[in-house]
Amino acid sequence: MYSKKVMGKEVGDAAVYAPPHTMTGKPLKASNPGPDQSDASSVNMSVGGINRRKSPEAKTTGIETRGNGAAIKGRIARGPMA
Secondary structure, three states: OOOOOOOEEEEEHHHHHOEEEEOOEEOOOOOOOOOOOOOHHHHOEEEOOOOOOOOOOOOOOOOOOOOOOOOOOEEEOOOOOO
8 A cells, every 4th residue: 555645635545544443542353243134124124104113003992083974084082082
């Protein structure tokens, strides 16, 4: 490796002038990379509010309210009815 100075500044790879190290100056050691993510089924991807984790079941408890006409959604009331 050699220095790639341009106009007095180092522009090459950082390995030319500083080997990998921690913030305390100790040499950096290779560690376990973590779980295998080479298969798409093992990666927890998400798009918007949709992800691969199992979504919670829909709530089915509550009281069906009156006077909704032809409504098909939002007929169940949950909580204090005071």
